[in-house]
Amino acid sequence: MRRRGVGLLLLLALVFACRRSEPVGPSDEASSPGPTPIVAAVDAPGHAEVEPTWTPEPEHAAATPVPGSAVIEVPVRASPTPIDVGAIPNFDRPRDPTPSSRAEELARCLTYRASLDPTFSSTSRVRLKITATSTCSFWVPAEESGFEVLSKPVAGGGMAAREVGQFQSAIPPRSSHTETIIEIDCPAPAGGCRYEARVWSPSGGGRGSE
Numbered sequence: 001m002r003r004r005g006v007g008l009l010l011l012l013a014l015v016f017a018c019r020r021s022e023p024v025g026p027s028d029e030a031s032s033p034g035p036t037p038i039v040a041a042v043d044a045p046g047h048a049e050v051e052p053t054w055t056p057e058p059e060h061a062a063a064t065p066v067p068g069s070a071v072i073e074v075p076v077r078a079s080p081t082p083i084d085v086g087a088i089p090n091f092d093r094p095r096d097p098t099p100s101s102r103a104e105e106l107a108r109c110l111t112y113r114a115s116l117d118p119t120f121s122s123t124s125r126v127r128l129k130i131t132a133t134s135t136c137s138f139w140v141p142a143e144e145s146g147f148e149v150l151s152k153p154v155a156g157g158g159m160a161a162r163e164v165g166q167f168q169s170a171i172p173p174r175s176s177h178t179e180t181i182i183e184i185d186c187p188a189p190a191g192g193c194r195y196e197a198r199v200w201s202p203s204g205g206g207r208g209s210e
Helices: 002-021 026-031 102-109
Strands: 110-116 125-134 147-153 161-165 175-185 193-199
Touching (some): 102 110, 147 175, 161 175
Antiparallel strands (some): 110 125, 125 175, 147 193
């Protein structure tokens, strides 16, 4: 009985010795933690120790705006080109003949209008304001601004009175504000008179208006 127990102990010791002599596999080395190596930093002469820096990369890079060019349209108002009315052909009527005299030329572009001056009071005489309207393309000198005024009874019967005069200043081209004053008889107080003013010159010719 004692011999059997001793043999069993020897067998167990042999098995244990065999297990210790087996090589360690890769799995055993990975599973068994080993000692952490200690690395000593040695300063080399002439070299400074530089710690590495880590720069995080942006998750989304911001888009850099590209400068563009904008076209701005500025309207430019062109100056109107003057139109020569005289060069436009008249298809519906013949062209007016060239005036034969200075008086006829003035009669075409000057119009005179006579109106009563209410501040003047008389039983047989009135004061009229003569207004010149010019479509002429030139200045009319005062010495060429003569006019004739006729006084006619409203009831009829022909001319009652006549006066001639002229403006004290030149008449500007294309204007309607030149004025002067003249007095004339009206021997018909019952029905009153009507008055006509027209361009006048010693050589004659003209066009009248009331």
